[in-house]
Amino acid sequence: MHECPTCEELFYHKADCEAHMTKRRHWIDCDSCSRVFASIMSCNQHMNALRHWDPQIGCHSCKRMFYTQDAANQHMKALGHFYDHFCMACDERFGSDASYRAHLKSQAHRETIIFCRHCEEDFISWSSFIRHLESGVCANACADSRYAFHARIQPLDPTGIITNGAAQGNKWVCCLCMKIFTIDGLISHVKWQAHGSDMYHCLNDRDGCGRFFGSLNALFHHLEKGSCGYSRFEEVEPILMKLFQAVEDGELISLGKLV
Secondary structure, eight states, X not given: OEEOTTTOOEESXXXXXXXXXXXXXXXXXXXXXXXXXXXXXXXXXXXXXXXXOOOOEEOSSSSOEESSHHHHHHHHHHHTOOOSSEETTTTEEOSSHXXXXXXXXXXXXXXXXXXXXXXXXXXXXXXXXXXXXXXXXXXXXXXOSHHHHHHHHGGGOTTXXXXXXXXXXXXXXETTTOOEEOHHHHHHHHHHSXXXXXXXXXXXXXXXXXXXXXXXXXXXXXXXXXXXXXXXXXXXXXXXXXXXXXXXXXXXXXHHHHO
């Protein structure tokens, strides 16, 4: 049997395998020259012998690539391209030492276990737990989509702390287009109009964050990363826990309860 190295399809005859690789462009290419190979091993041997590998080490700031870490370091030192605030685990860069340290100590790098009371599955972050509920994966949860979850939250947020709707007497206004609705009309408006990607906003009004989010888990993830600066890392988890608990208990969301 002959196997295509790219898609692993099997052929009885070598000629059939090579015809398949030619038709599908499944030959293994050399990084530097026009040679092609029938196996990854033979291609690697060729590139090792002729030093035809593409450079693998990237500059922190520009698109230059280098064959060795020493060469990359010389380039970055000469041009001031070192980026000291870079999280390799998350592939994210930060503009200051404070935001970088806050990120390292944030929920993204902690092992807090959160249990879903509906199905007893456990999660390492609040955002992953909320994603589990919003996606409809949890068959026992009452919300089966991000829109259903938003329909539960909007009436509990009359002052628009995290949602983009606010109560005005017995009416509700969409803070994105300023149209007036009943609460059911507002929920339908957000779902079916062009606001589906802007159902929530960051709590950080004092620093003018201004970020919008299409799901509650995206908002939670934004706060967990610690790059926004809304609160110190040790305060994020209690805020998210209180916010979720208010939704679960059907209580009105207020800043006084969160901080």
